[in-house]
Amino acid sequence: MLSIIREIKLGFTELFPGGRFRYVLVVLSMLAAVISVSELLVMKFFVNIVVQEGEIERNRFILLGSGIAIFFILTRVSQYYQRVYRVKAFARSFKSLRKLKKRGAKNPEWAMAFEVSNILTQATQVIAVLAFTLIIEPVFAAVTLLVVLVILAVIGRIFAKQLKVQQELQVERDGKRARPQKRYGTRIKAAELGSLFAGFGIAVLLGVLLLMSYNGDISLANTLILFFGTRLQNGSLTSTSRSLMRYAKAKAGAKNPDEDNE
Numbered sequence: 001m002l003s004i005i006r007e008i009k010l011g012f013t014e015l016f017p018g019g020r021f022r023y024v025l026v027v028l029s030m031l032a033a034v035i036s037v038s039e040l041l042v043m044k045f046f047v048n049i050v051v052q053e054g055e056i057e058r059n060r061f062i063l064l065g066s067g068i069a070i071f072f073i074l075t076r077v078s079q080y081y082q083r084v085y086r087v088k089a090f091a092r093s094f095k096s097l098r099k100l101k102k103r104g105a106k107n108p109e110w111a112m113a114f115e116v117s118n119i120l121t122q123a124t125q126v127i128a129v130l131a132f133t134l135i136i137e138p139v140f141a142a143v144t145l146l147v148v149l150v151i152l153a154v155i156g157r158i159f160a161k162q163l164k165v166q167q168e169l170q171v172e173r174d175g176k177r178a179r180p181q182k183r184y185g186t187r188i189k190a191a192e193l194g195s196l197f198a199g200f201g202i203a204v205l206l207g208v209l210l211l212m213s214y215n216g217d218i219s220l221a222n223t224l225i226l227f228f229g230t231r232l233q234n235g236s237l238t239s240t241s242r243s244l245m246r247y248a249k250a251k252a253g254a255k256n257p258d259e260d261n262e
Helices: 002-015 020-051 058-101 107-136 138-170 180-214 220-254
Strands: none
Touching: 002 107, 002 138, 002 220, 020 058, 020 107, 020 220, 058 107, 107 138, 107 220, 138 180, 138 220, 180 220
């Protein structure tokens, strides 16, 4: 996991000059976390309405349902603008870097910037969902934290190896680099291996959640909310694994002007 932190910190400082460019990226990542927690809040309200469906007056039921639908749409719109605005933020950052480096950003550096942004966003989401889980069920939050740390440790080891492998694949042998099939295939295999370990960890968490629900340690409404939260964590960890491996490939390609891009 330390390899992930060290490498992403290095990429962050190299790609984004100090000042407002870094602040903008951090704010965009925080916005993504707010959106994730908002989705869980929407789900919590939805589940509470469904559980109490027979006890809520019709007019109030319609009002609450409409409110949830509007709030959900707002989160989708916010997510759209959050992702689209990143392109403008990167362009401004690279324009500033061009003045410092006396050259423009290459395509692999653009790819690295997107992956750094994705990884920061996913990390913020994982932390935000953990905080939300801690408020609802501290015991399950502690188990989740342990499992997430183990998953990240495994993904970190795969990532550290992939950085070296992708760099080696860029080295020309007999006047030729490794075939695209091998470069892309190696990256995809590593990414999916990390995703597979994430899936194993999430399966453990779902088993713990099911056991706690069976023993009556968690209410039905909270069980459903934590189920969706756990699935959200699975998505974040899977995306993190894939982004890290794409970052490793893009970083290796940044040193080679002829690198083809996805």
